Amino acid sequence: MSQKKLKFYWLDVFTDRPFEGNQLAVFIDAAELAGEQMRRIAKEMNISETTFITGYEKDASGDLSFTTRIFTTEEELPFAGHPTLGTSYLLRTLHGLDRITLNLKVGPITVEFKEGDRRIYGEMRQNDPEFGQIHDRARIAEVFGIKEDDLESDYPVQTVTTGNPFIIVPIRRLDVLEKLKPDFSAMNSYLHDSDAGFFYTISMETVQKDAVAHARMIFYGGEDPATGSAAGPATAWMLKYGLMAPGKTQYIEQGLEMKRPSRIFVHGSMNGDKPADIMVGGYCHIIAQGELDLWVPQLKN
Numbered sequence: 258m259s260q261k262k263l264k265f266y267w268l269d270v271f272t273d274r275p276f277e278g279n280q281l282a283v284f285i286d287a288a289e290l291a292g293e294q295m296r297r298i299a300k301e302m303n304i305s306e307t308t309f310i311t312g313y314e315k316d317a318s319g320d321l322s323f324t325t326r327i328f329t330t331e332e333e334l335p336f337a338g339h340p341t342l343g344t345s346y347l348l349r350t351l352h353g354l355d356r357i358t359l360n361l362k363v364g365p366i367t368v369e370f371k372e373g374d375r376r377i378y379g380e381m382r383q384n385d386p387e388f389g390q391i392h393d394r395a396r397i398a399e400v401f402g403i404k405e406d407d408l409e410s411d412y413p414v415q416t417v418t419t420g421n422p423f424i425i426v427p428i429r430r431l432d433v434l435e436k437l438k439p440d441f442s443a444m445n446s447y448l449h450d451s452d453a454g455f456f457y458t459i460s461m462e463t464v465q466k467d468a469v470a471h472a473r474m475i476f477y478g479g480e481d482p483a484t485g486s487a488a489g490p491a492t493a494w495m496l497k498y499g500l501m502a503p504g505k506t507q508y509i510e511q512g513l514e515m516k517r518p519s520r521i522f523v524h525g526s527m528n529g530d531k532p533a534d535i536m537v538g539g540y541c542h543i544i545a546q547g548e549l550d551l552w553v554p555q556l557k558n
Contacts, residue, residue: 263287263298263549270343271483271511271519273376273540278512278519279483280304281343284549285351287311292326292333298549299328305481306340310348314360322358322365323348330478335362336420338485338521338537342368342379346541349377363420380522380538381485386493389416389452397426400447401439401458409461412498417490419535422453425494431462431471435514439475457487459509461500469507469523470495473514482512483519485537492523493532503527506536 265284272278282302287295287309299307312324325344327334334340345357345368358367368381392414398405408414409427416424428434437458444456455476463471470491474481488509495501503526512519519539526534 261289261549261551263290263551265547265549266347266543267545267547268343268347269542269544270339270346271485271521271539271541273542275542275544277482277517278539278542279339279343279481279517281340282307283344283347284309285347287326295326295328296331296333298551300330303330305329305478306334306337308340308344310344320356320358321352321354322360324360327361333362334421334486336366336384336486338381338383338488339483341366341381342485342537342539343541345381346370346377346379347543349379350543361420366420376540378522378538378540380536383419383486383489383535383537386417386419386490386532386535388493388497389418389422391415392424392451396447397424400443401426401437403428403433403437407433412500415494416451416453417494418453419486419489419493421455421486421490423455423457423487423490424448424451424453425491426456426458428458428460429462431460431464434458434460434462434471434473437473437475441477444475445477455487457484457491459491463510464513465510467508468510468520469501470509471513472509472511472521474511480515482515482517483521483539484511485521485539488521488523489535489537492525492535492537496525496527496532497530501525 269278459470474484506524509521522538
């Protein structure tokens with residue numbers, strides 16, 4: 258057994274207000290932790306994701322990049338949007354940098370920041386989107402306990418990834434999306450045999466008139482107030498099927514059903530018939546810092 262004192266920060270991400278958006282804990286000096294220790298700490302924090310900064314590198318030009326691992330309460334993720342934005346925002350605040358690169362399992366992701374209107378806005382370019390399986394609408398409706406007619410008939414239910422594969426599920430009416438109460442067992446069973454890890458349900462009907470889409474991400478942890486790694490695939494999906502104008506920054510609203518409203522700003526371009534340059538951004542708010550005092554067993558990575 259060994260004793261460790263671990264400093265962490267607590268942020269709300271995809272919002273500029275406290276107690277809204279998606280919560281994130283960031284441990285800034287986790288080099289000595291094993292992966293299983295990180296998972297146990299993330300489970301103890303009991304929020305959507307927790308990140309661990311395990312080191313940094315400096316390139317020939319002097320730019321820093323920070324090796325970072327992302328954990329849910331159950332597993333490690335290769336990429337996730339709100340942990341990437343929130344961790345980068347914290348590093349920007351601590352180090353005074355306007356460009357932060359995180360070395361993640363999917364490779365380096367860079368977040369650039371700019372100041373305006375007394376707020377700091379951060380934006381990341383996600384990996385080029387890849388489009389996967391088109392799913393049977395009747396089967397998806399069954400999984401979510403809704404009617405097949407509740408799904409959009411003109412647009413496919415399809416897997417898209419920019420680092421994390423999501424099944425984009427377009428629901429025709431906002432009221433149906435707001436009332437969703439899917440069966441986790443049915444969801445997990447379907448995902449197990451699919452090419453995706455999660456569902457992202459969206460509607461083009463929105464609460465806020467200027468939002469491009471209303472979204473929910475329901476998963477084994479309950480529900481996510483803001484999902485940047487899903488907003489990227491959803492943006493690519495909307496661009497591909499003509500539901501979003503290329504080059505125009507808009508936002509996806511999420512988290513309203515949880516009373517944690519989030520705004521995920523997105524834009525992208527079209528390279529012929531292929532979506533490209535998928536950008537996801539937003540604001541963050543640091544609400545607390547603290548120290549975890551642990552007696553932990555020695556574990557391997």
